[in-house]
Amino acid sequence: MRFSRVTVPTLKEKPAEAQIPSHELLLRAGMMRAVAAGIYTMLPLGALALQRVEDIVRREMNAAGALEVVLPTLHPADPWMKSGRWHQYGPEMMRLGDRQGRDFCLGPTAEELITEAVAKTAPSYRDLPVNLYQIQTKFRDETRPRFGLIRGREFRMKDAYSFHVDEGDLDRTYDRMRQAYSSVARGCSLPVRVVEAVTGLIGGDVSHEFMVVSGIGEDVLVYCGDCDYGADAELESHSPGGMFGGTEAAAPQEVHTPGLVSVEEVASFLGTGPASVTKCVLYVAGGEAVAVFVPGYREVSETKLARVLGTDEFHPMREDEREKFPAVTAGYTGPVGLEGVRTVFDLEIAGARGLICGANRPDYHLGGVEEGRDFAAEPAFDVATAVQGDACVRCGGELRIARGIEIGHIFKLGVKYSEAMGASFTDRDGKDKPMIMGTYGIGTSRILATVVEQHHDDGGIKWPVSVAPLPVEVLVISPGRREQAEAAERLTRALAGRGMEILVDDREASPGVKFNDADLVGLPLQVVIGKKLDSDGTVDLKVRYTGERRAVRVELAVEEIERALEEAP
């Protein structure tokens, strides 16, 4: 493959729309171009890299016993009506009509179609389990496409679906897929944390996300530094680090705190920190006021609160609702003597002493408050977010909080779709039963961006060998010199003979341009054919990842390249 401008149209300057390294570098390295918000064209090198990722996924899926299928991207509305998701999905689903006015959508995922397809085979227990996957373009009209390939509206995803006679059988496949996903991440040189996750719109009750810790991640995860516990921040559980409490007193003392409402304001006014201030967040649920108390350095987790309240029909109290609930004093609500309001206490409040709380009258707080003596925090629930310093519920190790990129998500679905689509099998006893399902998604285009996010430097991309679009770039410094051009030609042919296609930069350009473009494009090895060929019969071999560079004799170049590729990351 030759490095003409059309094949690899590199950009010297950073495109204005790129906010993160992977987005910038994929554009600048000439791997892709934007078409519309969240929609991209993959150019030759980008398409090759995507294929590498998808080849790895395919290999691991096949190894895990899954069979590849191809489902349509254009879905009729009917199966989505049956599952109820035609309406649940809302505007995120790309919808369109055909010339007859029939409703279609561009598939955001494919539980409905695959379940229908398997249902039509009318399997018996002897035919199960079955695990089918596809690698296909998906469509979600994201409210906010962002970060290039990280969150697009059209993207590539591998989705797999398994069908089982019982939960135990599902568990076996689920574990296998979990292993396979870890292998995919390893194969792509991505360090991954497996975390417990919420199931959301897909449904089901158990799910795990595969997260790559990254500052640009859109999700927050909590994980243990000592064991393999990890969870999405929305449903993590933690043991409080025992940081809550302040100066104790024989009895609560009222202090004047005019106009001071936030935890930070009150704490700094009283010369202390958020560790001794009780935060109160007011909600309205079922027409009733709910006062939620958490330590000042934590936030209320609305996911956890929904579990406590038994409903997700609640919202933060709006200013215009306050007059309806005279029992609470906006900004100064405290647990002492609070009546006529539903209260929810965080676990960490139980037993805490020396607290600063709202005094339930404007412009006053109470200091030296003690739980158990001045109010009762019961029942208490885990309703707060984790913070650095909390302990792992499993091993007591220190929890860490980080942002992460979700590259994969697997679910134990149960019978949600098989019941809706009438997908049953004939069991040993001759009776029809709904199949138990699992569903497993992994974003291949997102993995591509994540690899770049994890493997780059100021000069450009540093492709790991496994996902590099091509293994080697040959830079011909003076393509006008016949010796150099011929050496490049011989090397290209020799490597092709070993099944290795390479990129050759034979442009008439100054050397600096080629060096910089080679670093930007980031193929694992660079072979520089230049003046040393004439002077001492050598070419330079540079390892992009380490920057290491050495001269090798041109007739040994093929062996040296093969060896270097085995050693490179």
Next chain:
RNA sequence: CGGGGUGUAGCGCAGCCAGGUUAGCGCGCGUGCUUUGGGAGCACGAGGCCGGCGGUUCGAAUCCGCCCACCCCGACCA
């Protein structure tokens, strides 16, 4: 969807507030000569419905209105 911002050559930007001949700059692109191991030099050149529609005006890239697109923050989603 709420808030903010930006649309001027392939890319990055200036000009707009204070309307006035031919709309600039850098990179990239073409031609010629020189150069050839870390983004070369000189010379000449091509390339613009100034996002779209409408309005104000003698005159609009510039002022006003509507629309569209893109980006950021939030909400949403998983």
